Amino acid sequence: MRPAEIKRPPIWECGVAALVTVVISVIYLAAYIPHTPNTILPIVLLALGTALIVAQLVLIGSLDNFARRDFHTVSGYALAAYIVIGGMIEYVFVKNHTRGIELGLLTWGLALFVIDVPLILSFSVARYQAAS
C-alpha cells in the first residue's frame, strides 16, 4: 500500500481547526484596540485551540507506520522559521504598548500559531512518505 493510501486520524483537520480558533481570537482582540473587549470569547477559543494542538500531538505520537524522521526534519525547519515570524509579530505588539490581558491573550495565540503551523506542514509531508 502506498503511504498516501493509508487512512490517518484527523490530525490535519485538528491543525486547521486550531489555526481557525487562533485567527478568530486574534482578529477579535485586534478589532477592539485600544479598548479591552470581553475576553471570554478569545479565552474559550484559545483553550479550544490548545486542546486541538494537544490532540494533534497525541494522535501523531500514536501513529504506526509513519515517517517520523521526515516529520522531525520538516517540523524543525518550519519551527525555526515560524519562531522568527511569531517573534516579529510579538515585537510589533510590544512596540505598540499592548499590555495586560490583551498582550497575554495575543501572546498565547501567537504561541499556538508558532507550534501549530510546523505541525500542519510536517504532518502534511510525512503522511506521504514511507516509514523508515
Added chain:
Amino acid sequence: MSATTAADHAPHHEPPPFDRTTIQIVPRAGLPFAAAAVVGLIVAIATNSFWAIDFFHVVGGGAWTTLDLFLGFVLGPIIGRMSIPARVEFSARFMPKLVLLIPTLVTMTLGSGFQLAHNLGYLDSAYPRHGWVVASFIVVGIMAVIAIGYLEPANIAVLYELKKPQPDGELIAKLMKRFLYTAGITGAMQIATLVIMTRLAT
C-alpha cells in the same frame, strides 16, 4: 534549393538534463536576502521611520498581491495545461522560490501594515473607517488559513516528492491541483484586499 541561415550552422549547446533530485526545498542562496528584509523591517519599526514602514508595506504588499494574482490567474492555468514532464521540471525549479519568497513578503507586509495602521490611528476603534480595517484583518485571516492549511503544505509535499528518484506521479498531480486551486482562491481574495486598501487610502 533550400535557404540556410547562420542559426542552422551554429553549434547547439543543449543544457545538461535537469536533475530534480538535487533541488533545495528552501533555496540557501535566497536566505541572506530574506534575512536582510526581516532585519530591515525590524530597524524600520524600531526607529518608527514613517517612510521606511510605508516602503515595506507598499513594496511587500504590492509584490505579494501581484504574485498571488499572477500565480492564481496567469501562471496557474498555464501550468495546468503543461505536459507532465514540463510541469514537473517547471515546478521543481519554481516552487522552492515560493517557499522563501511568500513568507518573507507576508511578514514584511503584515508587520509594517500593523505598525502603519497604529501610527495613522486606523487601529483605534473610534476611527471612522475602522470597519474597513477589521475587514482587512478578516480577509488576511481567511487567506492565512487557506495558505497555511492547504497551499504551503501542498507546495512542500510536492517538492519533497520531486526530490525522490522515483516520485509518485499520481500524488504530485493531486497536490499540484490543490496548490493551483488554492492559489486561485487567494488570488481572488487579493482583489478584496485591493478594494479595502484603496478605500482606506482615499
